[in-house]
Amino acid sequence: MTALHPETLAVRAGTLRTEIQEHSEALFLTSSFVFKSAAEAAARFSGAEPGNIYARFTNPSVTMFEQRLAALEGAERCVAFASGMAAILATVMGLMKAGEHVIASRAIFGSTVQLFSNVLGKFGVETTFVSPTDTAEWRAALRPNTRLLFVESPSNPLTEISDIRALADIAHGAGALLAVDNCFCSPALQRPLALGADIVIHSATKYLDGQGRVLGGAVLGGRELLEPVFTFLRTAGPTLSAFNAWVLFKGLETLDLRMRAHSANAVELAIWLEKQPAVSRVLYPGLASHPQHELAMRQQATGGGIVAFELAGGREAAWRVIDGTRIMSITANLGDTRTTITHPATTTHGRLTPEQRAAAGIGDGLVRIAVGLEHVADLKADLAAGLV
Numbered sequence: 001m002t003a004l005h006p007e008t009l010a011v012r013a014g015t016l017r018t019e020i021q022e023h024s025e026a027l028f029l030t031s032s033f034v035f036k037s038a039a040e041a042a043a044r045f046s047g048a049e050p051g052n053i054y055a056r057f058t059n060p061s062v063t064m065f066e067q068r069l070a071a072l073e074g075a076e077r078c079v080a081f082a083s084g085m086a087a088i089l090a091t092v093m094g095l096m097k098a099g100e101h102v103i104a105s106r107a108i109f110g111s112t113v114q115l116f117s118n119v120l121g122k123f124g125v126e127t128t129f130v131s132p133t134d135t136a137e138w139r140a141a142l143r144p145n146t147r148l149l150f151v152e153s154p155s156n157p158l159t160e161i162s163d164i165r166a167l168a169d170i171a172h173g174a175g176a177l178l179a180v181d182n183c184f185c186s187p188a189l190q191r192p193l194a195l196g197a198d199i200v201i202h203s204a205t206k207y208l209d210g211q212g213r214v215l216g217g218a219v220l221g222g223r224e225l226l227e228p229v230f231t232f233l234r235t236a237g238p239t240l241s242a243f244n245a246w247v248l249f250k251g252l253e254t255l256d257l258r259m260r261a262h263s264a265n266a267v268e269l270a271i272w273l274e275k276q277p278a279v280s281r282v283l284y285p286g287l288a289s290h291p292q293h294e295l296a297m298r299q300q301a302t303g304g305g306i307v308a309f310e311l312a313g314g315r316e317a318a319w320r321v322i323d324g325t326r327i328m329s330i331t332a333n334l335g336d337t338r339t340t341i342t343h344p345a346t347t348t349h350g351r352l353t354p355e356q357r358a359a360a361g362i363g364d365g366l367v368r369i370a371v372g373l374e375h376v377a378d379l380k381a382d383l384a385a386g387l388v
């Protein structure tokens, strides 16, 4: 189906039908599967014959989600997980061993930093954190035992853009792999494998669901490369539930439309915010004022749905804007039809010391909005209430 357009793949790829010929794809709530004979059971277990065995590692609802997402990312293979964090853990557990080294962007999801530093560090996998935007730092951090480069672009909450093609070249020159957490763009806006990355990781909890209902995750890449990632799933069991897979599979049908609408709202809001006297700085990759605007427009279809802005009045002013909203949801989540508003310095990045926050560029006046699908005029009015 690779010749078809993404809009078509999003509603057609991955469909499996039973003999009932249901139009809307079925939800397979079953933990195991039966075999026609002892010989069939043996053939399934030995791998001689493909097919479902046990839902820890095979379920048709999960398979449908995996195949549709693989089609959208242009990947040979997708392995689904219970959450985005499970997908990241499985990538490392499947592809790395003790004594190997990771280079990761400093501007990655907070739990991913904890996973690399505190969990994997205990098992002899060491991580060096570097600038998301300065490729020279990545090159300088390479070691003979570097196995994985890990990046998120755009970053959270500052929307910094990493050069995926340049990082892929650095990784491959050193015999390492590049993994991209594509959560913020989704395949509707950015396809890292086409830019040279080896692995794409998703927190499906965000835009892939898109309606804030379920947790899920996925790892995508080459068929052979992902075999040990699948083996980790099969043996350790961080499995995506059939129900969540079914919800995510349906979520993918509207992904393209949603991402375009999120982006259209976000760019209009960003342009409007730039004109507000109380706002000292707006960070949105779709704005010409963004430091990596050109790179963003080369590797993404649009600027995406996340807008960050800084208030000159610091924490007090930021909280006034947040508390002045009546429509937006005050929550740290993102990728929802409903706009969410966050004060990173006291929530997602609240456990950092003031020095660490300053080094990361997270000021007390910073506000992050994950722009939803409400009418943009209502969103402007909602922010204007506290922008004094």
Ligand SMILES: *Cc1c(COP(=O)(O)O)cnc(C)c1O
Pocket (backbone or CB within 6 Å): 083, 084, 085, 086, 109, 111, 112, 152, 156, 181, 183, 184, 202, 203, 204, 205, 206, 215, 216, 217
């Ligand atoms: C939320 C998030 C994750 C973690 O995903 P969960 O589904 O919450 O486990 C990883 N990366 C990014 C960029 C995220 O936003």
